[in-house]
Amino acid sequence: MPLKNTNVVSAYQTKFGRLEGVTLREIFAEAVDGATDNAGIPKKDIQAVFVGTFIPEMLVHQGHTAPLLVDYAGLRGVAATRHEAACASGATALRSAVMAIESGIYDTVLVASAEKMTSVSTNRATEALAAAADDEFESSMGLTFPGVFGIAAVAHMAKYGTTEEDMARAAVKAHKNASTNPLAQFQKEITLEKAMTPRYIAWPLKLFDCSPISDGGAALVLTSNEKAKQYTDLPVKIIGTGQASASMNLCDRNDLTAFESSIAASKEAYKMAKLGPKDMDVAVVHDCFTIAEIIASEDIGLFKPGEGAKALREGVTALDGDMPINPMGGLKAVGHPVGATGVKQAVVIYRELIGDAGANQVANHDTGIMHNFGGTGATAVVNIMRRSDV
Amino acid sequence: MPLKNTNVVSAYQTKFGRLEGVTLREIFAEAVDGATDNAGIPKKDIQAVFVGTFIPEMLVHQGHTAPLLVDYAGLRGVAATRHEAACASGATALRSAVMAIESGIYDTVLVASAEKMTSVSTNRATEALAAAADDEFESSMGLTFPGVFGIAAVAHMAKYGTTEEDMARAAVKAHKNASTNPLAQFQKEITLEKAMTPRYIAWPLKLFDCSPISDGGAALVLTSNEKAKQYTDLPVKIIGTGQASASMNLCDRNDLTAFESSIAASKEAYKMAKLGPKDMDVAVVHDCFTIAEIIASEDIGLFKPGEGAKALREGVTALDGDMPINPMGGLKAVGHPVGATGVKQAVVIYRELIGDAGANQVANHDTGIMHNFGGTGATAVVNIMRRSDV
Numbered sequence: 077m078p079l080k081n082t083n084v085v086s087a088y089q090t091k092f093g094r095l096e097g098v099t100l101r102e103i104f105a106e107a108v109d110g111a112t113d114n115a116g117i118p119k120k121d122i123q124a125v126f127v128g129t130f131i132p133e134m135l136v137h138q139g140h141t142a143p144l145l146v147d148y149a150g151l152r153g154v155a156a157t158r159h160e161a162a163c164a165s166g167a168t169a170l171r172s173a174v175m176a177i178e179s180g181i182y183d184t185v186l187v188a189s190a191e192k193m194t195s196v197s198t199n200r201a202t203e204a205l206a207a208a209a210d211d212e213f214e215s216s217m218g219l220t221f222p223g224v225f226g227i228a229a230v231a232h233m234a235k236y237g238t239t240e241e242d243m244a245r246a247a248v249k250a251h252k253n254a255s256t257n258p259l260a261q262f263q264k265e266i267t268l269e270k271a272m273t274p275r276y277i278a279w280p281l282k283l284f285d286c287s288p289i290s291d292g293g294a295a296l297v298l299t300s301n302e303k304a305k306q307y308t309d310l311p312v313k314i315i316g317t318g319q320a321s322a323s324m325n326l327c328d329r330n331d332l333t334a335f336e337s338s339i340a341a342s343k344e345a346y347k348m349a350k351l352g353p354k355d356m357d358v359a360v361v362h363d364c365f366t367i368a369e370i371i372a373s374e375d376i377g378l379f380k381p382g383e384g385a386k387a388l389r390e391g392v393t394a395l396d397g398d399m400p401i402n403p404m405g406g407l408k409a410v411g412h413p414v415g416a417t418g419v420k421q422a423v424v425i426y427r428e429l430i431g432d433a434g435a436n437q438v439a440n441h442d443t444g445i446m447h448n449f450g451g452t453g454a455t456a457v458v459n460i461m462r463r464s465d466v
Numbered sequence: 467m468p469l470k471n472t473n474v475v476s477a478y479q480t481k482f483g484r485l486e487g488v489t490l491r492e493i494f495a496e497a498v499d500g501a502t503d504n505a506g507i508p509k510k511d512i513q514a515v516f517v518g519t520f521i522p523e524m525l526v527h528q529g530h531t532a533p534l535l536v537d538y539a540g541l542r543g544v545a546a547t548r549h550e551a552a553c554a555s556g557a558t559a560l561r562s563a564v565m566a567i568e569s570g571i572y573d574t575v576l577v578a579s580a581e582k583m584t585s586v587s588t589n590r591a592t593e594a595l596a597a598a599a600d601d602e603f604e605s606s607m608g609l610t611f612p613g614v615f616g617i618a619a620v621a622h623m624a625k626y627g628t629t630e631e632d633m634a635r636a637a638v639k640a641h642k643n644a645s646t647n648p649l650a651q652f653q654k655e656i657t658l659e660k661a662m663t664p665r666y667i668a669w670p671l672k673l674f675d676c677s678p679i680s681d682g683g684a685a686l687v688l689t690s691n692e693k694a695k696q697y698t699d700l701p702v703k704i705i706g707t708g709q710a711s712a713s714m715n716l717c718d719r720n721d722l723t724a725f726e727s728s729i730a731a732s733k734e735a736y737k738m739a740k741l742g743p744k745d746m747d748v749a750v751v752h753d754c755f756t757i758a759e760i761i762a763s764e765d766i767g768l769f770k771p772g773e774g775a776k777a778l779r780e781g782v783t784a785l786d787g788d789m790p791i792n793p794m795g796g797l798k799a800v801g802h803p804v805g806a807t808g809v810k811q812a813v814v815i816y817r818e819l820i821g822d823a824g825a826n827q828v829a830n831h832d833t834g835i836m837h838n839f840g841g842t843g844a845t846a847v848v849n850i851m852r853r854s855d856v
Contacts (some may be wrong), residue, residue, distance in 0.1 A: 099602070124709070133523040137606075139597035140552035143711035143727075143844035147718075153730065155709035156845070157558045158550045162530035168547045172562050179568035181707075207529035212489070216527075317571075319514070319545035321533035328537075337533075340543060454533035455546070 078349050082177045083304040083311035083464065085297050086115035087423040092292035092411030093261035094194045100129075100136050101148040104190035107293035107416075108149035111186065117297050117307050123182040125156040126173040128166035128189035130414035134204035135196055145190065162208035163364060164450030165189065166294070166418025167457035171317055173298050174459075183300040187422075190293030191413035201289050205414070208451035210325040222286060224326065224452050225365040226278035231332035232367060233280065236382035240280050244271035245388050246366035247284040247408060253395055254405025256435035261290055261411035285366040290411030294420035304464075312429050316351065316460035318344025324454040333382075337456035338375035338447060345445070345458040346377070353377035356460075357440040358428050359399065360421040362449035363406040372447050373401055376458060400438045403428060418448035418457065429463045442466040468739050472567045473694040473701035473854065475687050476505035477813040482682035482801030483651035484584045490519075490526050491538040494580035497683035497806075498539035501576065507687050507697055513572040515546040518559035518579035519805035524594035525586055535580065552598035553754060554840030555579065556684070556808025557847035561707055563688050564849075573690040577812075580683030581803035591679050595804070598841035600715040612668035612676060614716065614842050615755040619670050621722035622757060626772035630670050634661035635778050636756035637674040637798060643785055644795025646825035651680055651801035675756040680801030684810035694854075702819050706739025706850035708732060714844040723772075727846035728765035728837060735835070735848040736767070743767035746850075747830040748818050749789065750811040752839035753796040763791055766837050766848060790828045793818060808838035808847065819853045832856040 088110025090103055112119050127142040138144065142156035159169040166189045173187045193201050202220055209215040209224065232238045248271050254260035271284040297307070304311040320340035323329060329336075346352055359378060363369035370384035378399055379387045387393050393401040404410060404424050407417060425444040427433045443462045450456070478500025480493055502509050517532040528534065532546035549559040556579045563577045583591050592610055599605040599614065622628045638661050644650035656674065665673040687697070694701040710730035713719060719726075736742055749768060753759035760774035768789055769777045777783050783791040794800060794814050797807060815834040817823045833852045840846070 101602075131523060131529050133521060133594075133597050136601065137597055138601045139521050139550065139594075140599075140714065140841045140844060142551060143840070144600060144714040146711055147713050147844070152713055153710055153726070155731075156711045157562070157709070160529065160548045160550055161532060172547070172565070175562070175565045175569040175571055178571065179565040181565055181568065204523075204529075207523050207527055209530070210534060211526065211528045212491075319547070320543055321536055321541075321546045323537050323542055324530065324534040336543070341545075450533070451530045454530060454537070 078315040082314045085307040086111045087296045087426040089294045089423045095291040100192040103293040104145040105149040107295040111295035122186045125186045126169040127158045128169035128415045131204045161455040162450035164448045164455040165415040167448035188295040189416040189419040191415040213325040222278035226281045229367040238385045242385035243366040247271040250406045250408035254409030257404045262409045287407040287412040290413040292413035294416045311464045316345040316349025319457045335453035341456040341458040342376035349460040356445045358438045358444040361447040404436045421446040468705040472704045475697040477686045477816040479684045479813045485681040490582040493683040494535040495539040497685040501685035512576045515576045516559040516563040517548045518556035521594045551845040552840035554838045554845040555805040557838035578685040579806040579809040581805040603715040616668035616671045619757040628775045632775035633756040637661040640796045640798035644799030647794045652799045677797040677802040680803045682803035684806045701854045706735040708734025708848045725843035731846040731848040732766035739850040746835045748828045748834040749791045751837040794826045811836040
């Protein structure tokens with residue numbers, strides 16, 4: 077049955093990008109302040125913090141990040157647990173927070189996340205990111221993430237006729253949406269021709285098919301129904317949540333044109349929400365690479381397998397389309413500070429649903445879905461959110 | 467009010483120590499098999515896995531460990547989330563599992579944990595462990611963990627008159643209890659004279675005051691009341707749980723003779739369980755160093771501040787004492803594969819409570835408490851467990 081007691085009552089995203097002169101803890105603290113004090117929710121009301129960070133151990137030589145970051149953000153003493161699931165770290169933290177509220181153990185909690193990636197060289201960041209794949213079986217052989225998603229792209233092209241131009245269209249859409257999002261790393265529109273620039277990272281993926289290396293943070297406050305009324309007239313309910321895993325290495329997969337973890341997680345979330353893909357007004361999916369958006373849009377049931385590129389070509393997924401996807405620009409153009417991404421996705425859905433998305437507002441905004449994806453798809457989390465007055 | 471729906475129905479610990487020729491995933495898989503198939507709980511019944519690992523990123527260049535380890539252990543596809551809180555990683559995973567059951571979202575889940583530490587040099591392991599402290603403020607200046615707990619020991623000695631010999635008694639007790647525990651890294655009794663060997667690691671802590679670097683894993687199956695009956699006639703209930711944080715760096719602490727996170731977490735757990743320290747029959751506390759056992763026994767209220775060493779001297783905390791602490795040997799003698807320790811502590815309480823502790827069985831075993839501690843005490847988790855027939 078649908079979750080009945082979990083509400084998002086505030087949400088904040090920092091600017092994403094190369095944030096010069098600020099450290100991990102400073103980014104995190106900005107996100108926390110934005111979702112609490114500055115949103116009218118005093119920090120003293122926060123009973124626990126669910127933290128998402130991916131790999132501060134290798135990026136800033138810091139483990140045990142939850143109490144460290146929470147202390148710096150002015151919440152010393154509060155129970156704080158770090159969740160790590162590669163690029164899905166943020167959504168696993170969010171999901172734990174949902175369970176904490178539903179359990180009745182807490183009634184007001186914070187989900188907060190940050191990643192500082194530009195403090196190391198691109199090579200070192202790439203090495204750190206590779207720890208999200210199977211080191212013994214694959215990444216130590218040199219298969220980095222552009223390679224992983226390049227393989228998926230080739231498989232999708234071979235099976236469904238998806239083209240490099242289709243993927244480039246996802247990049248054009250991302251940059252267009254991000255051009256009006258002041259928090260985006262890239263706020264510049266690009267032409268299809270530019271997106272097709274043959275600067276290959278891992279064939280068939282080119283520079284504009286890849287999300288960037290970014291710094292950034294995001295946070296949300298979740299409460300029970302009773303507490304929600306104290307903070308806002310328009311809470312957003314989390315009515316369904318799903319999570320699944322899959323083999324980490326690609327060599328154990330039966331199909332590279334779909335990710336079974338995304339399929340399973342979305343089915344679980346729809347079932348819990350008692351809703352289906354047709355009930356979704358807006359979607360945020362994990363577009364670490366352009367092909368990932370196309371595949372995710374199929375995996376979570378918005379389009380039939382193989383029809384994601386067609387929807388993109390026909391403008392269905394544009395901001396003003398029938399099924400807008402990544403209306404604020406996605407990982408591709410907004411940036412991808414890994415541990416923060418899943419929380420930021422929920423921030424986007426929250427803002428769209430309450431009608432606070434400015435130039436990026438979608439027309440219909442009762443119900444939204446977010447899909448966060450870890451590494452090679454070994455983790456997928458899907459949440460369905462609905463405005464409380466619907 | 468006490469938690470009412472969370473039961474431990476099986477528990478397993480691997481051998482701890484320098485485990486030659488086995489990898490992280492193999493250790494983890496042994497723990498999972500031990501708590502599931504080999505305990506009569508089919509893997510197909512497991513709906514989610516809560517994983518505790520501390521720092522595989524730096525020890526075996528592997529992040530995103532939850533789905534990787536769960537896949538290798540025969541649970542591909544199941545939702546799996548990794549929790550990291552330095553030495554308290556295991557107990558934070560356990561606590562998330564408690565919330566998952568209490569929320570009603572799942573009714574049968576696995577908590578599983580492992581660390582492989584001996585694959586790197588001792589220096590590299592020490593560097594990795596240091597990531598659990600504040601890198602910017604303290605650990606980068608050279609303050610490693612023996613130093614942190616050496617400072618706590620000096621403060622405790624100055625304030626309460628605790629002596630090096632008192633700490634050595636904790637080591638003697640740990641080795642004595644571990645001598646009959648076949649899963650312990652050290653199964654040899656030591657004399658007080660040997661424990662006092664002046665081989666200083668960080669004054670006043672000597673070699674025998676320090677827990678070792680270890681490999682190992684542990685796992686538990688948790689279920690709702692309804693499911694528990696399918697698996698065992700004697701489930702153990704988790705009736706109280708508490709978690710708190712503190713400043714990571716010592717320079718922000720007001721008192722170095724007590725850890726406020728432990729005090730706060732234990733108060734929360736007692737309150738939830740509607741029990742007090744006097745109701746505890748057996749305790750497992752986080753003795754990464756001998757002084758840590760003494761301080762923890764005071765922090766969680768078993769003895770008044772400053773009286774932990776006296777209780778130890780008088781044999782109160784011995785296996786046959788009135789308040790046995792670490793009856794199977796603790797981190798000090800059983801070993802400390804960091805991410806696995808918190809789960810192993812719950813395994814010990816479970817085995818003691820159901821009367822399955824063999825030569826290490828305590829006389830009274832209705833109710834037990836476990837205390838898991840992260841890094842410099844920036845995280846503390848306390849759980850109270852009770853046999854279901856009490």
